[in-house]
Amino acid sequence: MNRNRKDIIIESLTGISVLLIIFIIVSILAITIKGGWPNLTWKFLSEFPRDGMTKGGIFPAIVGTAFMTLIMTIAAVPFGVITALYLAEYAKENSVFAKTIRFAVKTLAVVPSIIFGLFGLGFFIGFIGQNMDKIFNGGVLKWGQPSILWASLTMALLTLPVVIVSVEEAIRTIPVEMREASLALGATKWQTIKRVVLPGSVTGILTGTILAISRGAGEVAPILFTGAAYYLADLPHSLSDQFMSLGYHIYIMSTQSSNVDATLPIQFATTLVLLLLTFSLNAVAVVLRYRIRQKAK
Amino acid sequence: MNNSGEPGKISFATKKFRFSDWFAERFIKVVAFMSIAFVALIFIFVFREAFPVFRMDVIQKVGSENLVQERYGEEPLTPATANPVSGSDIKVSKPSSTLLARVWMPVSDNPRYGLIPLFLGTLKVTLIALLFAAPIAILAAIYTSMFAKPRIREVIKPVIELLAGFPSVVIGFFALMVLATVFQDIFGYASRLNSFVGGFAMSLAAIPVIYTITEDALTAVPKTYIEASLGLGASRRQTAFNVVLPAAAPGIFAAVILGLGRIFGETMIALMATGNAALTSINPFESVRTLSATIGAEMAEVVFGDTHYSVLFLIGSLLFIFTFILNAVSEFYFKNLVIRRYQSKK
Numbered sequence: 001m002n003r004n005r006k007d008i009i010i011e012s013l014t015g016i017s018v019l020l021i022i023f024i025i026v027s028i029l030a031i032t033i034k035g036g037w038p039n040l041t042w043k044f045l046s047e048f049p050r051d052g053m054t055k056g057g058i059f060p061a062i063v064g065t066a067f068m069t070l071i072m073t074i075a076a077v078p079f080g081v082i083t084a085l086y087l088a089e090y091a092k093e094n095s096v097f098a099k100t101i102r103f104a105v106k107t108l109a110v111v112p113s114i115i116f117g118l119f120g121l122g123f124f125i126g127f128i129g130q131n132m133d134k135i136f137n138g139g140v141l142k143w144g145q146p147s148i149l150w151a152s153l154t155m156a157l158l159t160l161p162v163v164i165v166s167v168e169e170a171i172r173t174i175p176v177e178m179r180e181a182s183l184a185l186g187a188t189k190w191q192t193i194k195r196v197v198l199p200g201s202v203t204g205i206l207t208g209t210i211l212a213i214s215r216g217a218g219e220v221a222p223i224l225f226t227g228a229a230y231y232l233a234d235l236p237h238s239l240s241d242q243f244m245s246l247g248y249h250i251y252i253m254s255t256q257s258s259n260v261d262a263t264l265p266i267q268f269a270t271t272l273v274l275l276l277l278t279f280s281l282n283a284v285a286v287v288l289r290y291r292i293r294q295k296a297k
Numbered sequence: 298m299n300n301s302g303e304p305g306k307i308s309f310a311t312k313k314f315r316f317s318d319w320f321a322e323r324f325i326k327v328v329a330f331m332s333i334a335f336v337a338l339i340f341i342f343v344f345r346e347a348f349p350v351f352r353m354d355v356i357q358k359v360g361s362e363n364l365v366q367e368r369y370g371e372e373p374l375t376p377a378t379a380n381p382v383s384g385s386d387i388k389v390s391k392p393s394s395t396l397l398a399r400v401w402m403p404v405s406d407n408p409r410y411g412l413i414p415l416f417l418g419t420l421k422v423t424l425i426a427l428l429f430a431a432p433i434a435i436l437a438a439i440y441t442s443m444f445a446k447p448r449i450r451e452v453i454k455p456v457i458e459l460l461a462g463f464p465s466v467v468i469g470f471f472a473l474m475v476l477a478t479v480f481q482d483i484f485g486y487a488s489r490l491n492s493f494v495g496g497f498a499m500s501l502a503a504i505p506v507i508y509t510i511t512e513d514a515l516t517a518v519p520k521t522y523i524e525a526s527l528g529l530g531a532s533r534r535q536t537a538f539n540v541v542l543p544a545a546a547p548g549i550f551a552a553v554i555l556g557l558g559r560i561f562g563e564t565m566i567a568l569m570a571t572g573n574a575a576l577t578s579i580n581p582f583e584s585v586r587t588l589s590a591t592i593g594a595e596m597a598e599v600v601f602g603d604t605h606y607s608v609l610f611l612i613g614s615l616l617f618i619f620t621f622i623l624n625a626v627s628e629f630y631f632k633n634l635v636i637r638r639y640q641s642k643k
Contacts, residue, residue: 021433107621
């Protein structure tokens with residue numbers, strides 16, 4: 001083989017790029033762990049912030065993130081699964097309708113997250129919420145303001161493409177023979193989907209859900225003005241309450257805190273919690289997806 | 298008898314009409330249609346809030362301006378400075394006429410909503426980020442698909458894709474706490490947070506996007522091309538750069554364009570790491586304020602329905618149109634190019 005010096009230099013340049021990316025990933029992880037680990041105690045996870053948020057824990061932020069992602073999942077997953085079913089089972093490949101849906105899903109996936117925040121503010125809060133107040137509440141402000149419900153629905157819209165893509169991929173790995181067998185036994189198309197296709201794509205639905213949760217837990221821009229709060233003395237009790245979130249907590253603590261240096265350990269520990277959360281979720285999703293692809297082979 | 302017999306799929310002509318089947322199909326179709334409706338709704342509602350900018354006139358504007366002034370009191374409102382020529386100042390008659398000004402000063406006696414510094418700032422950060430992200434991601438993709446052994450490849454790909462799972466607020470925090478200090482030590486510039494730090498941090502968000510799509514494009518190049526080139530005695534490097542790379546070029550362009558869209562709309566990293574001062578300068582080590590960061594920083598503090606509120610929505614509309622076009626271009630133009638290329642040469 002003809003390996004001269006130019007080959008070696010350029011090949012190693014490409015290798016160095018890979019190493020550089022891995023180096024950055026490892027250093028983000030290492031620095032976050034180094035800065036956050038000493039502070040990551042049970043007390044930190046289970047306490048409210050104290051003394052103007054310079055001490056104490058992040059319990060309300062964890063609970064807020066959990067509630068928000070829960071509501072988001074309830075909204076996004078059924079929608080995503082049904083849309084994926086349409087794309088994989090019902091849509092004709094070249095129909096304009098199916099192509100338009102695909103393009104719309106792609107668009108939802110690339111629209112900047114801050115636009116979803118604007119949409120949540122203009123549509124959910126300004127249009128739906130304020131009209132709900134007018135009709136049901138006699139004009140008293142309840143729904144026409146930022147709340148956990150609107151933030152979760154905004155986030156659901158953002159994570160919808162994640163669910164659709166994962167579920168569709170999983171549905172497509174189910175062999176045609178299984179569908180044909182079911183149809184040949186006299187089952188209708190819907191019965192086939194209900195009894196064969198959906199049970200066969202449970203792993204895919206789970207993967208999509210996990211990826212959506214990981215994405216939703218980490219995004220901050222969409223909830224900046226649709227429901228996240230700087231500090232709350234109480235956990236959210238109803239859907240119209242505001243909430244604290246891990247990502248938003250990191251953002252305000254590192255940029256708007258009264259004493260950024262003193263709260264540095266809190267910031268690092270919060271970042272570590274968020275990173276561990278999204279990281280472990282992603283790792284589970286990678287394993288599940290690998291299994292789906294192995295099964296398809 | 299009414300069941301839809303789709304061409305190419307199994308026909309149900311002999312089956313009885315079943316309501317559950319009929320209903321399931323209609324229901325699924327309607328829900329699927331909602332994705333299109335959502336995109337349309339985003340369009341409508343972001344534009345709806347932006348539109349009043351072009352209709353607001355001086356009276357409305359002066360009123361809301363005073364309101365803003367008293368509420369936040371960034372500068373003390375003294376009688377001498379409070380609109381000395383109240384009413385007769387026709388120069389700033391319409392807020393929309395200040396959109397092309399060179400100053401972004403939304404909260405002041407004489408608010409000016411000049412988008413030019415924001416545009417320039419976004420452009421500068423995007424360029425810096427792309428200059429880092431595109432070469433690194435493309436070279437890494439070439440290594441992964443051309444030079445790496447299959448077993449190493451299986452490891453590299455998921456590891457790099459882990460970077461896509463880092464929330465942007467974490468990358469922003471890393472840039473704010475670590476990168477800013479490290480870069481300041483190396484280059485010794487004055488302002489700690491600037492477009493260079495922000496751009497570098499944003500490249501971390503764009504690298505996995507560009508890497509994944511480029512890698513897919515390179516892998517999609519027919520194996521026969523590679524075998525033919527190697528068979529003629531070309532080295533792997535020559536094959537990678539003279540055969541595979543040109544063949545995958547449209548896919549790589551699409552990757553870079555999607556990476557560009559990711560950078561352009563990135564909010565949290567911009568908010569945390571660029572310094573957020575709306576300056577117009579080409580020095581990469583000066584602070585900038587990007588379009589998306591402006592929305593993120595100011596939306597929480599404006600009055601609902603105010604001029605400033607509408608201008609922020611206008612910025613959002615521009616961002617949306619821009620990413621929409623980028624996505625459409627990469628989806629239709631480049632994808633067709635890739636398909637045509639392989640079909641005609643196979």
